[in-house]
Amino acid sequence: MIDERRLISVLQKGLPLITHPYAAIxxxxxxxxxxxxxxxxxxQEKGDIKRFGLVVRHRKLGYKSNAMVVWDIxxxxxxxxxxxxxxxxxxxxxxxxxxxxxxxxxxxxxxxHGQDRDDVKKNLSLMIKSCQVEGVNHELLFSTRCxxxxxxIYIHCHEDENKSERVEL
Amino acid sequence: MNLHExxxxxxxQLQGGFPICENPWKELEKxxxxxxxxxxxxxxKMKSEGVISRFGPMYHAEKMGGGLTLAAMKxxxxxxxxxxxIVNSFSEVAHNYEREHELSMWFVIAxxxxxxxxxxxxxxxxxxxxxxxxxxxxxxxxxxLKFEI
Numbered sequence: 001m002i003d004e005r006r007l008i009s010v011l012q013k014g015l016p017l018i019t020h021p022y023a024a025i026x027x028x029x030x031x032x033x034x035x036x037x038x039x040x041x042x043x044q045e046k047g048d049i050k051r052f053g054l055v056v057r058h059r060k061l062g063y064k065s066n067a068m069v070v071w072d073i074x075x076x077x078x079x080x081x082x083x084x085x086x087x088x089x090x091x092x093x094x095x096x097x098x099x100x101x102x103x104x105x106x107x108x109x110x111x112x113h114g115q116d117r118d119d120v121k122k123n124l125s126l127m128i129k130s131c132q133v134e135g136v137n138h139e140l141l142f143s144t145r146c147x148x149x150x151x152x153i154y155i156h157c158h159e160d161e162n163k164s165e166r167v168e169l
Numbered sequence: 170m171n172l173h174e175x176x177x178x179x180x181x182q183l184q185g186g187f188p189i190c191e192n193p194w195k196e197l198e199k200x201x202x203x204x205x206x207x208x209x210x211x212x213x214k215m216k217s218e219g220v221i222s223r224f225g226p227m228y229h230a231e232k233m234g235g236g237l238t239l240a241a242m243k244x245x246x247x248x249x250x251x252x253x254x255i256v257n258s259f260s261e262v263a264h265n266y267e268r269e270h271e272l273s274m275w276f277v278i279a280x281x282x283x284x285x286x287x288x289x290x291x292x293x294x295x296x297x298x299x300x301x302x303x304x305x306x307x308x309x310x311x312x313x314l315k316f317e318i
Binding site: 008013014018020021023043044047049050052054061068078079082085095097104141142143145 | 218226233265267269
């Protein structure tokens with residue numbers, strides 16, 4: 001029997017870049033290549049694994065600026081607007097989240113990208129115009145620093161927290 | 170950053186998925202028309218350069234039985250470093266971003282069990298004396314995937 005917890009934790013570190021990666025993982029967890037392959041396929045079918053592949057850093061590819069834009073949208077319009085915002089190339093995340101009233105009225109969160117801050121703002125204007133949300137209460141939150149786990153290393157922000165983002169080159 | 174044509178092909182293909190079979194590189198070799206060795210070495214290079222941040226599975230935390238949330242706090246400039254240290258000392262805190270807003274500290278909490286999210290929040294509030302805004306994802310909207318460069 002395959003030790004699922006160990007497989008999940010070993011895979012979390014990333015797939016080894018060698019000819020037979022699944023065989024290497026199998027030997028690490030005292031399993032067989034077949035078992036590892038079958039189990040990963042099963043996790044993918046069940047949706048436990050959202051995606052199996054690679055994640056790129058926008059920043060390295062020229063998208064140097066990004067921001068979180070949050071909106072205060074009436075519940076009945078959230079579906080339509082969440083989808084409307086999601087259609088733009090520069091939007092990599094569109095989530096409904098709970099409001100924290102009274103001082104946080106926002107319930108729809110998008111991550112948007114651009115070459116620089118002005119470009120991000122331009123993209124936001126485009127969203128507002130195209131989805132006809134002029135007058136809707138919103139805020140744009142640029143990130144300035146980010147700290148990674150382990151030692152609070154001080155690094156530039158990549159906003160790659162969303163592991164299911166994709167970028168087309 | 171200038172990427173080789175092959176690097177772009179590899180990224181575009183592998184963002185969508187990676188073959189799960191005995192020799193996945195041989196399969197990719199056919200799809201991409203790039204030799205297997207070259208694919209491996211290009212991914213290694215892009216990883217070391219930081220173009221690729223991860224190569225492997227993206228788990229669905231909630232489906233896997235875990236807890237996941239986005240949290241935020243109002244942290245004054247004077248206390249920012251101290252509070253960062255406290256928040257980052259929790260192994261459940263995955264990423265921590267400073268944003269230009271009164272709610273200045275934003276971080277992701279990922280736990281093994283859903284009920285542990287609230288426990289971590291309680292502990293952070295106790296240790297910092299600052300209210301934590303808990304904003305778990307309620308719904309995810311489909312995204313168009315094209316990102317022209």
